Amino acid sequence: MAIAILTLPVIGIYVAIIWLILPVFNYFRDPKGLRKYRNLSLLSGVTDLPYVYLNSLGFRSKSITEAHQKFNAPILRIGPNNLSFGDVKAIRDIYGHSTPCLKDLKYSITGGPHPNIFDVVDKPKHSEKRKRLSAAFAIKNLVDWEFKVADTTARLLAAFDKRCTDPLPADCSTPAKDNLTIDFNHWINLFTIEAINVLALSSRLGVLEQGDDLVTAQRMDGTTYKAHYRRAQNQSAFATSYFIWDYQNFHVLRLLFNIFPKWRRIHGEANPWKDVIYHQTITRLNRHQNGEKLDDFFVSLMENKAGEPYNLEFGEILGDVGAVIDAGADTTAIALTQVLELLIRHPEHMRTLREEIDPVLDGEVVAPFEKVRNLPFLRACLDEAMRIIPPTSAGLPRRTPPEGAMILGQWIPGNTSVSMTAYATHHDPTVFPNPDQFQPHRWMDPAERKRMEPYFIPFSTGGRGCIGRNISYLEQTIMLASLVHRYEFALPSPEWKLKRFEAFNLLIGEMPIRLWRRRQTGHVAA
Numbered sequence: 001m002a003i004a005i006l007t008l009p010v011i012g013i014y015v016a017i018i019w020l021i022l023p024v025f026n027y028f029r030d031p032k033g034l035r036k037y038r039n040l041s042l043l044s045g046v047t048d049l050p051y052v053y054l055n056s057l058g059f060r061s062k063s064i065t066e067a068h069q070k071f072n073a074p075i076l077r078i079g080p081n082n083l084s085f086g087d088v089k090a091i092r093d094i095y096g097h098s099t100p101c102l103k104d105l106k107y108s109i110t111g112g113p114h115p116n117i118f119d120v121v122d123k124p125k126h127s128e129k130r131k132r133l134s135a136a137f138a139i140k141n142l143v144d145w146e147f148k149v150a151d152t153t154a155r156l157l158a159a160f161d162k163r164c165t166d167p168l169p170a171d172c173s174t175p176a177k178d179n180l181t182i183d184f185n186h187w188i189n190l191f192t193i194e195a196i197n198v199l200a201l202s203s204r205l206g207v208l209e210q211g212d213d214l215v216t217a218q219r220m221d222g223t224t225y226k227a228h229y230r231r232a233q234n235q236s237a238f239a240t241s242y243f244i245w246d247y248q249n250f251h252v253l254r255l256l257f258n259i260f261p262k263w264r265r266i267h268g269e270a271n272p273w274k275d276v277i278y279h280q281t282i283t284r285l286n287r288h289q290n291g292e293k294l295d296d297f298f299v300s301l302m303e304n305k306a307g308e309p310y311n312l313e314f315g316e317i318l319g320d321v322g323a324v325i326d327a328g329a330d331t332t333a334i335a336l337t338q339v340l341e342l343l344i345r346h347p348e349h350m351r352t353l354r355e356e357i358d359p360v361l362d363g364e365v366v367a368p369f370e371k372v373r374n375l376p377f378l379r380a381c382l383d384e385a386m387r388i389i390p391p392t393s394a395g396l397p398r399r400t401p402p403e404g405a406m407i408l409g410q411w412i413p414g415n416t417s418v419s420m421t422a423y424a425t426h427h428d429p430t431v432f433p434n435p436d437q438f439q440p441h442r443w444m445d446p447a448e449r450k451r452m453e454p455y456f457i458p459f460s461t462g463g464r465g466c467i468g469r470n471i472s473y474l475e476q477t478i479m480l481a482s483l484v485h486r487y488e489f490a491l492p493s494p495e496w497k498l499k500r501f502e503a504f505n506l507l508i509g510e511m512p513i514r515l516w517r518r519r520q521t522g523h524v525a526a
């Protein structure tokens with residue numbers, strides 16, 4: 001008690017200086033000349049807290065996009081040291097291969113003790129990591145690993161078959177509650193979790209057979225316990241995203257909010273995530289050291305193509321395994337949930353898609369990649385879903401180099417946080433007419449596709465673009481083709497809405513569906 005009373009004034013003075021006096025002073029001093037840019041909100045030039053608040057509303061990328069439109073401002077000051085761009089021409093300047101910008105401080109603040117491929121800022125260090133891993137991510141390798149994805153797909157379909165209901169009567173659009181036997185987002189995330197662990201670590205978790213996400217977690221001291229894989233990853237992403245926008249006070253705010261039971265619970269649920277990664281990594285490393293020869297991503301962290309060992313530090317291995325299984329599951333699950341929801345809501349596009357897929361499948365339950373990879377409408381549906389609501393909608397923060405950088409024809413001073421959201425890019429009506437409408441056909445004309453592609457950035461672009469793009473398309477293509485070929489789907493009701501919260505990725509809530517087998521005309525599935 002006495003300590004609390006003594007520390008309060010100290011905290012008070014700290015808060016006053018850090019949050020009030022210095023920022024206001026710097027706002028008027030304006031050493032970088034950022035005051036000439038339109039504010040996102042009244043206080044954006046003084047503090048990042050308006051942005052933290054915007055984040056708490058749940059969909060900051062969309063809010064930012066709307067603000068750019070409302071103020072007709074291609075550049076918005078969204079924080080004291082932070083500019084958001086709202087013109088697609090900025091994409092190349094900020095993210096393109098020749099950009100002088102690096103990943104922003106945010107990545108080092110949220111990263112672990114060993115920078116991983118995702119959060120490392122230093123360019124040479126990133127190149128070294130990227131080179132090691134990209135050998136494994138080459139499309140040729142991926143096609144050799146199709147069987148891993150196909151096997152995991154078959155396991156999901158086996159679980160779905162068991163949960164099928166009778167067909168929904170044609171005149172009914174609101175299935176009874178007890179007929180909504182599947183939370184699609186839950187199951188498709190279990191699928192992407194299994195898929196990435198099989199691909200990366202030759203590890204079969206068994207969550208698709210269990211139907212829940214309970215797996216083994218392991219502390220550094222070797223003791224193990226059971227933890228919820230999905231929940232831990234999800235809550236970890238949620239907790240990290242909440243206060244990170246205020247870099248300076250991130251750690252303080254996190255600790256401070258632990259006085260609320262809600263935040264203690266969230267942090268408690270998030271904690272096992274690092275232990276899940278640790279268990280998966282150490283288990284695979286032991287197999288390697290016991291001489292097991294396995295064919296997966298992990299091998300590319302151990303040795304080069306000639307079989308010469310890299311002898312990396314354990315922390316580095318742990319970091320990069322964590323990066324791959326962290327980045328490689330929920331994103332693809334979000335994409336698949338969203339495309340299925342959109343197709344259920346647009347029966348005319350679902351029909352067109354089935355007319356394309358049904359004739360090429362010949363009794364196969366899992367669609368062979370070779371047969372579906374070049375189906376243009378299938379790809380159009382996947383791309384249009386990732387366009388309209390990018391799974392990673394956010395403005396990925398970059399930092400201008402100390403000497404500054406040219407962005408959108410303007411000289412932006414050094415050490416400034418800059419970004420443009422994929423959401424704003426994908427909703428620019430000059431690139432994508434009627435941007436709020438789900439229109440897969442816009443991708444069907446090759447010349448149009450070519451025109452739009454530079455501004456289609458769900459996987460970001462340039463040297464820090466997604467390394468898992470091809471893997472994600474492999475999973476999405478096989479899964480969506482297999483699902484729409486085999487099943488019929490219904491949402492809870494026409495008014496039902498998917499819940500979203502934008503952390504780093506656009507986290508989504510449950511998607512309860514009713515699912516039943518299609519009556520096959522002509523082609524009979526086994």
Ligand code: HEM
Pocket residue numbers: 117118119130196323324327328329331332335390391392396458459460463464465466467468469471472
């Ligand atoms: C629909 C699915 C996916 C989406 C929308 C997506 C999106 C992205 C985006 C936007 C970035 C850039 C992040 C940044 O600049 O901070 C990124 C990077 C990355 N992604 Fe993905 N991703 C997907 C699937 C995957 C998969 C399946 C894997 C792994 C197998 C993966 C692994 C990575 C890695 C390792 C990076 C960091 C690359 C680097 O900095 O060199 N992603 N992803």
Ligand SMILES: *[C@@H]1O[C@H](CO)[C@@H](O)[C@H](O)[C@H]1NC(C)=O
Pocket residue numbers: 035036037038039041042043044045
């Ligand atoms: C930004 O907000 C401040 C108040 O915090 C206001 O004085 C200023 O005019 C605004 N600047 C612009 C360019 O909107």
Ligand SMILES: *[C@@H]1O[C@H](CO)[C@@H](O)[C@H](O)[C@H]1NC(C)=O
Pocket residue numbers: 164165166176178179181
């Ligand atoms: C579907 O709902 C109907 C009516 O509520 C019920 O009779 C039937 O048992 C349900 N079927 C399944 C598979 O849940």
Ligand SMILES: *[C@@H]1O[C@H](CO)[C@@H](O)[C@H](O)[C@H]1NC(C)=O
Pocket residue numbers: 048051078079081082083084106244245246247394395396397417418419
């Ligand atoms: C600036 O905004 C971007 C994206 O909108 C965000 O990721 C970043 O953390 C912000 N930086 C600061 C210093 O607030």
Ligand SMILES: *[C@@H]1O[C@H](CO)[C@@H](O)[C@H](O)[C@H]1NC(C)=O
Pocket residue numbers: 081402415
């Ligand atoms: C860049 O800005 C951040 C605060 O936004 C500061 O902590 C850092 O020291 C600056 N670095 C340089 C090189 O100016």
Ligand SMILES: *[C@@H]1O[C@H](CO)[C@@H](O)[C@H](O)[C@H]1NC(C)=O
Pocket residue numbers: 134137138139466467468469470
């Ligand atoms: C994906 O595959 C294509 C070839 O189809 C290749 O050009 C590209 O570099 C691959 N992308 C990644 C991120 O590995």
Ligand SMILES: *[C@@H]1O[C@H](CO)[C@@H](O)[C@H](O)[C@H]1NC(C)=O
Pocket residue numbers: 230231234235238499500501507508509510
């Ligand atoms: C993930 O977090 C979001 C935002 O709090 C929430 O809506 C969603 O239900 C969570 N999902 C899981 C599996 O915990």
